[in-house]
Amino acid sequence: MSRDHGGNLDWARSRWGGEGWIDLSTGINRVPYPVGQVSPEAWASLPGQGAKTRLLQAARTAYRTSAPILALNGAQAAIQLVPRLSRPGLARVLSPTYNEHAATLRAEGWQVEEVRDLPDLAGADLAVVVNPNNPDGRSWQPSALLHLLPQVGRLVVDESFADPGPELSLAPVAGQEGLILLRSFGKFYGLAGLRLGFVLGHEADIAALERMSGPWPVPGVALEIGARALADASWARETTARLAGEARRMDDIALNFGWQVVGGTHLFRLYDTPDATAAQDRLARRAIWSRIFPWSPRWIRLGLPGNEAEWARLGAA
Amino acid sequence: MSRDHGGNLDWARSRWGGEGWIDLSTGINRVPYPVGQVSPEAWASLPGQGAKTRLLQAARTAYRTSAPILALNGAQAAIQLVPRLSRPGLARVLSPTYNEHAATLRAEGWQVEEVRDLPDLAGADLAVVVNPNNPDGRSWQPSALLHLLPQVGRLVVDESFADPGPELSLAPVAGQEGLILLRSFGKFYGLAGLRLGFVLGHEADIAALERMSGPWPVPGVALEIGARALADASWARETTARLAGEARRMDDIALNFGWQVVGGTHLFRLYDTPDATAAQDRLARRAIWSRIFPWSPRWIRLGLPGNEAEWARLGAA
Numbered sequence: 001m002s003r004d005h006g007g008n009l010d011w012a013r014s015r016w017g018g019e020g021w022i023d024l025s026t027g028i029n030r031v032p033y034p035v036g037q038v039s040p041e042a043w044a045s046l047p048g049q050g051a052k053t054r055l056l057q058a059a060r061t062a063y064r065t066s067a068p069i070l071a072l073n074g075a076q077a078a079i080q081l082v083p084r085l086s087r088p089g090l091a092r093v094l095s096p097t098y099n100e101h102a103a104t105l106r107a108e109g110w111q112v113e114e115v116r117d118l119p120d121l122a123g124a125d126l127a128v129v130v131n132p133n134n135p136d137g138r139s140w141q142p143s144a145l146l147h148l149l150p151q152v153g154r155l156v157v158d159e160s161f162a163d164p165g166p167e168l169s170l171a172p173v174a175g176q177e178g179l180i181l182l183r184s185f186g187k188f189y190g191l192a193g194l195r196l197g198f199v200l201g202h203e204a205d206i207a208a209l210e211r212m213s214g215p216w217p218v219p220g221v222a223l224e225i226g227a228r229a230l231a232d233a234s235w236a237r238e239t240t241a242r243l244a245g246e247a248r249r250m251d252d253i254a255l256n257f258g259w260q261v262v263g264g265t266h267l268f269r270l271y272d273t274p275d276a277t278a279a280q281d282r283l284a285r286r287a288i289w290s291r292i293f294p295w296s297p298r299w300i301r302l303g304l305p306g307n308e309a310e311w312a313r314l315g316a317a
Numbered sequence: 318m319s320r321d322h323g324g325n326l327d328w329a330r331s332r333w334g335g336e337g338w339i340d341l342s343t344g345i346n347r348v349p350y351p352v353g354q355v356s357p358e359a360w361a362s363l364p365g366q367g368a369k370t371r372l373l374q375a376a377r378t379a380y381r382t383s384a385p386i387l388a389l390n391g392a393q394a395a396i397q398l399v400p401r402l403s404r405p406g407l408a409r410v411l412s413p414t415y416n417e418h419a420a421t422l423r424a425e426g427w428q429v430e431e432v433r434d435l436p437d438l439a440g441a442d443l444a445v446v447v448n449p450n451n452p453d454g455r456s457w458q459p460s461a462l463l464h465l466l467p468q469v470g471r472l473v474v475d476e477s478f479a480d481p482g483p484e485l486s487l488a489p490v491a492g493q494e495g496l497i498l499l500r501s502f503g504k505f506y507g508l509a510g511l512r513l514g515f516v517l518g519h520e521a522d523i524a525a526l527e528r529m530s531g532p533w534p535v536p537g538v539a540l541e542i543g544a545r546a547l548a549d550a551s552w553a554r555e556t557t558a559r560l561a562g563e564a565r566r567m568d569d570i571a572l573n574f575g576w577q578v579v580g581g582t583h584l585f586r587l588y589d590t591p592d593a594t595a596a597q598d599r600l601a602r603r604a605i606w607s608r609i610f611p612w613s614p615r616w617i618r619l620g621l622p623g624n625e626a627e628w629a630r631l632g633a634a
Contacts, residue, residue: 005532010366023362032361044349045340046509049327073390073512073534080531100531107528192363193537195390211424214397214417215322217390219536220510 004099006291006301018287022310023303025291027134027161027268029239030306032190033229042220051223058230059198063183064166067175068206071218071226075160075184075197076100081212082126082156082180083108085205089125089153094118096295097130098158118144125153131168132161135270135293135301137263142170149178156180160197163188164240164266174200185222187267188239189229196222243267246304253315254302262299270301286317321416323608323618335604339627340620342608344451344478344585346556347623349507350546359537368540375547376515380500381483384492385523388535388543392477392501392514393417398529399443399473399497400425402522406442406470411435413612414447415475435461442470448485449478452587452610452618454580459487466495471522473497477514480505481557481583491517502539504584505556506546513539560584563621570632571619579616587618603634 006025013021023030042051056069063069072078079100083091088109093102095114102112110126118140121127127148132139149155159181162169174181181200186192196218199209229235243266250269251261259271259279273279276292279300283290291301305311323342330338340347359368373386380386389395396417400408405426410419412431419429427443435457438444444465449456466472476498479486491498498517503509513535516526546552560583567586568578576588576596590596593609596617600607608618622628 005363008366009362026363028361028363030361032357035360040349041510043352043508043510044345044347045326046322046343046345046503047512048325073536074531076531076533080529104531186363191360193358193360195364195533195536212397214391214393214421216393216512219390219512219539221538222536 004294009289012284012289016284021287021289022305022313023289024305025289027303028187028192029190029267030304033235035225038221038224042224045220047216047218047220047223051220055223055227058227062230063169063171065171065174065200067200068203070199070206070210072197072199072213073195073217075158075182077213077217078182078197078199079104081209083110084212085208091126092121092124093128094121098134101128118148121148122151126156127152128156128158130158132165132265134161135268137265137270139168142168145170154178154180158182160184160187161265161267164243171200175202177202180205185226191225194222194225196226240266243304250302250304268301268303270299272298273300276300283317286313288314288317321611326606329601329606333601338604338606339622339630340606342606344620345504345509346507346584347621350552352542355538355541359541362537364533364535364537364540368537372540372544375544379547380486380488382488382491382517384517385520387516387523387527389514389516389530390512390534391503392475392499394530394534395499395514395516396421398526400427401529402525408443409438409441410445411438415451418445435465438465439468443473444469445473445475447475449482449582451478452585454582454587456485459485462487471495471497475499477501477504478582478584481560488517492519494519497522502543508542511539511542513543557583560621567619567621585618585620587616589615590617593617600634603630605631605634
């Protein structure tokens with residue numbers, strides 16, 4: 001893939017060398033949900049209906065919804081499929097944001113306009129909002145999004161970073177026509193290697209996406225671990241509390257570096273620096289990998305360290 | 318999904334009840350490659366370029382090819398994407414065979430003709446051959462397929478069951494224009510829950526499929542375990558020898574039941590019975606699950622048992 005992403009640690013390793021890299025280039029929680037035992041069946045068998053049903057039930061409970069829902073191999077898989085739900089037309093993407101939305105829409109023949117504010121999305125055949133937004137953490141209240149809904153053909157709300165802030169989520173009202181929600185499992189639960197995500201929406205859209213995704217898009221191990229993790233409300237509560245404190249701790253370190261806080265979520269923070277490339281280089285020389293953006297000479301995004309040793313290395317960088 | 322498949326053990330459980338089901342309804346090896354330890358990184362991180370490269374190198378060696386190759390979440394994922402490589406036209410599928418080929422082509426707007434013999438594929442914009450074929454084990458020599466190649470727009474050869482018979486594989490000559498090969502990891506290695514498969518083909522086709530599949534279609538655990546398994550040539554050799562003997566053992570049992578051998582591969586056997594539904598019911602009452610086909614009143618397909626206890630139960634059924 002030619003598009004740039006976080007998570008490209010191999011590249012950083014080859015560019016700067018060194019050992020023991022701390023990857024803060026993504027918004028993936030570095031304290032993963034404990035994987036535990038996996039049943040032999042989850043590895044060996046074609047994923048069955050029972051395992052799928054257990055996962056979807058756990059997801060509905062965690063996301064506080066009874067809407068039609070589909071599990072896919074990552075929210076990314078949903079981003080690849082949603083542009084195919086209807087004939088291409090005019091899409092508007094609230095930007096800057098995760099670059100795969102505009103890119104996959106263009107690849108599927110959509111005309112894409114990147115707009116700055118929520119009301120600018122009105123009139124689009126398909127509108128995309130990442131809520132809260134990556135990388136700047138801008139967020140929109142459910143009421144504002146529901147107000148927009150009748151003004152666009154389809155409203156895609158990517159809630160990949162919404163787990164720690166469920167009050168922003170439209171999941172409880174999902175299921176109505178024209179509204180598509182994307183949820184990521186791997187980021188908050190720290191298991192991005194599992195490739196698990198969800199789409200919630202109107203029954204007909206979910207059925208169409210299920211047809212497109214085929215019979216077994218999600219590995220058995222992801223069905224099993226995902227079901228266990230999503231059912232663990234106390235882990236989610238404790239993790240949210242921990243992340244909230246650590247986001248503040250990260251901002252303090254950044255202020256010490258002389259950076260300004262632009263925003264962020266509980267899973268990543270965005271800073272304004274005099275020179276993003278220099279800031280990334282400074283951290284990379286200490287084997288700490290960060291995310292900068294081809295379209296911004298000043299912004300740097302950091303995920304949160306996973307333990308005290310990592311915090312110490314970051315603080316001393 | 319409304320299409321019927323093997324692997325629907327949940328349904329059999331609810332229909333016949335009972336415990337300790339032996340699932341012979343698929344062609345998945347019931348003696349899986351030992352999963353072993355999985356690195357924490359494989360669960361937690363976005364799958365990186367290094368892990369992907371290691372997997373693809375192991376796959377190229379195992380499949381004896383240097384052709385462009387893409388890893389996907391199952392050969393099924395390739396079946397979903399290949400119809401999108403060009404505008405829909407006339408597709409011909411050598412039938413009867415795995416039903417997803419015709420179904421996904423039709424869903425993508427192709428006119429699909431199911432034909433009986435290899436030469437009947439000539440003239441199609443896209444032709445599909447499963448080699449060796451599922452469920453009857455019919456097979457075609459590479460020379461016959463290469464003779465057909467210039468007579469069709471694209472030739473898709475699904476080699477999902479080719480691991481135990483590499484002499485049939487076109488992988489060594491893959492890479493030329495118009496030829497697409499599909500390989501399944503999960504069947505021979507007994508790890509269908511991992512969801513891992515490959516497409517080999519011409520550079521431009523593989524690049525197009527990679528764009529469609531997005532940046533991280535395959536879980537990190539699949540990249541890691543797949544690389545390890547595909548590099549283990551002695552396991553593959555021993556497994557092939559074991560399966561060859563067991564296929565004969567299975568045929569002896571079937572003959573004892575009064576069934577006739579239609580054909581099959583090292584991973585499944587197809588039998589002609591007086592009444593397929595009655596044959597399936599007889600086994601299901603002993604909690605042994607099999608595969609019958611809506612289009613055949615007489616055929617039953619069985620995978621191979623995984624241990625002596627399972628063989629004993631089958632023999633006594």
